[in-house]
Amino acid sequence: MAEEIRIPKLGMSATEVTLSEWMFGEGEQVAKGDIIYTAETDKTTVEIEAQASGAIHPTGEEGTKYKVGDVIGTIG
Amino acid sequence: MAETAKEIDRDKLLDIYTRTMKVNRTDEKFRELLMQGKVAVMYYCVRGQELVSAAAMAALEDDDYVVCTYRGQGEQTAKGIPIKKWWGECLGKATGTCKGKGGTMHITDPDTGIMVTTGVVGSGIPIANGLAMASQNNGDGRVTLVSFGDGAANIGGFHEAMNMAQLYKLPVVFLCQNNRYGEHTAFADHTDSPNIGERAAGYGMKGITVDGNDVNQIYPAMEEAVAHARRGKGPVLVEAMCYRMMGHFFGSDFSYMPEEHLAEMKAEDPLPKLRKVMLERQFTEEELDKIVADIDAEIDEAVQHALDAPLPDTDEIYKDVLEETA
Ligand SMILES: Cc1ncc(C[n+]2csc(CCOP(=O)(O)OP(=O)(O)O)c2C)c(N)n1
Ligand SMILES: [Mg+2]
Numbered sequence: 001m002a003e004e005i006r007i008p009k010l011g012m013s014a015t016e017v018t019l020s021e022w023m024f025g026e027g028e029q030v031a032k033g034d035i036i037y038t039a040e041t042d043k044t045t046v047e048i049e050a051q052a053s054g055a056i057h058p059t060g061e062e063g064t065k066y067k068v069g070d071v072i073g074t075i076g
Numbered sequence: 077m078a079e080t081a082k083e084i085d086r087d088k089l090l091d092i093y094t095r096t097m098k099v100n101r102t103d104e105k106f107r108e109l110l111m112q113g114k115v116a117v118m119y120y121c122v123r124g125q126e127l128v129s130a131a132a133m134a135a136l137e138d139d140d141y142v143v144c145t146y147r148g149q150g151e152q153t154a155k156g157i158p159i160k161k162w163w164g165e166c167l168g169k170a171t172g173t174c175k176g177k178g179g180t181m182h183i184t185d186p187d188t189g190i191m192v193t194t195g196v197v198g199s200g201i202p203i204a205n206g207l208a209m210a211s212q213n214n215g216d217g218r219v220t221l222v223s224f225g226d227g228a229a230n231i232g233g234f235h236e237a238m239n240m241a242q243l244y245k246l247p248v249v250f251l252c253q254n255n256r257y258g259e260h261t262a263f264a265d266h267t268d269s270p271n272i273g274e275r276a277a278g279y280g281m282k283g284i285t286v287d288g289n290d291v292n293q294i295y296p297a298m299e300e301a302v303a304h305a306r307r308g309k310g311p312v313l314v315e316a317m318c319y320r321m322m323g324h325f326f327g328s329d330f331s332y333m334p335e336e337h338l339a340e341m342k343a344e345d346p347l348p349k350l351r352k353v354m355l356e357r358q359f360t361e362e363e364l365d366k367i368v369a370d371i372d373a374e375i376d377e378a379v380q381h382a383l384d385a386p387l388p389d390t391d392e393i394y395k396d397v398l399e400e401t402a
Contacts, residue, residue: 006112006114008111008113009117041327043328044327044328046329048111051108051111051112
């Protein structure tokens, strides 16, 4: 089953997170634990790790602000 | 104290290992859910501090009292809080220990002795005195253990509570988990004290500083501290040296931690060290892996239960706030 990649909550007051950069392109293989993208709030930049292994399908746009919980891609 | 410590018996060691892995697997699962964006709550990671919590809880009796902080997952799960209720509370669901109205920073479950969890730094310390004083008055033989951080040791309430607890010989154990940082401030930048344990002398109290990454140091120290308090000899301040291996909370970066600190932290990771001790004491790889697999299965079930559970009803907002008078 495909695993959704959703925007995580990155702090007490964070409701919006900017998707800064994808580390993998469409269809590339990722392993659980690989850093798949970086996310930014007004306070911090965080590297987000894959929580599943498989082919990645990024749908979120780099440089765009998303709400916590928004789906920005899938794995598998 | 630790030099003369006898070997921890095998059953106790297995108990500590099981509690440690329960804390660790819960922490890993929580970070996974947060990274996936499946769960959006505040969570203060306990990676690196699992053994301290597990050893402390293993030294207590089931009906002893515990007071902890926002970074209290370790004490809560290691003390044996029912994990379905724990996950329910963390996810804000009606099935939680506080009916989903407390959340991760206010986990409370008196049935397992988790008396209060607070997010106000240092505030648990005087509260622990109150619980210990009640036990002293009632003669119920309980010990209260309060866990707090190195940063909390600079709060006024810490000093007041230390002085009072020693004066009245309260049955309380003060466990300072010195993870070397208070939020983003390193230990040396928030105090000139060489350590926290020595401060006990200023109150005439027994105090020690111990390696929280070595089961053969931390457990005997906790056991002795709890016994001292239970015998009516008064409180003990135990400073457990450990590392916070993640940022202050999930999602906060830790680029301010110097390279040498990160390297030192990795070398001192309590989990591989504990595993090594277990193998030396003739536990098998299979036995140890089975324990972790069983814990994982239990956690997965509890997480699913919490994800499926309902949110509290809106009329719950007015319940459990003021005492109902007839
Ligand atoms: C009275 C109070 N002051 C400040 C804060 C903000 N704050 C939250 S956690 C924290 C750091 C506390 O550090 P420490 O006691 O070492 O505990 P740790 O987080 O390392 O477990 C601070 C300053 C607070 N919650 N309460
Ligand atoms: Mg600290």
